[in-house]
Amino acid sequence: MVRISVEEAERDFKAVLAQVAHGEEVVLMEQDRVVARLVPPRSREQELATMEVFRNSLRVSGEPLSVTVVKARQEERG
Template identity: 60%
Template sequence: MLRISVEEAAMNLKSLLELVARGEEVILLDQDKVVARLVPPLQKEQRLVTMKKFRESLAIKGESLSATVINARIEERR
């Protein structure tokens, strides 16, 4: 993992992007504080796992939308 100042990164952006494209991570520093990370994009398989975990973490509360619509229509008829 390469750590580089923002100023240096600005001057060498193309070469840094080439490193990231090869799978390396680059940490950008501003006055010795981490301000950003350049990381390679997730592969399709990794994105799908992440999305699946996210969906599974959602807890749906209350009735379903279809039940809400049906109940609203019944109430309108009364």
């Protein structure tokens, strides 16, 4: 991870983007405070893996929504 000032990034933004394009994370600092973080985009495989981990973490309880809808429709019809 590279830390540079906002002013430094302004002077040579193309070089900063080149670093990010090559997989480097660049943190922009202003008065010793982090103001931004530039990171390379994740690959499609990384995105899908993240979504799969999220889906697997969900715990569903109760009856399926389709069953609930059918019951509600039957109750409306009397």
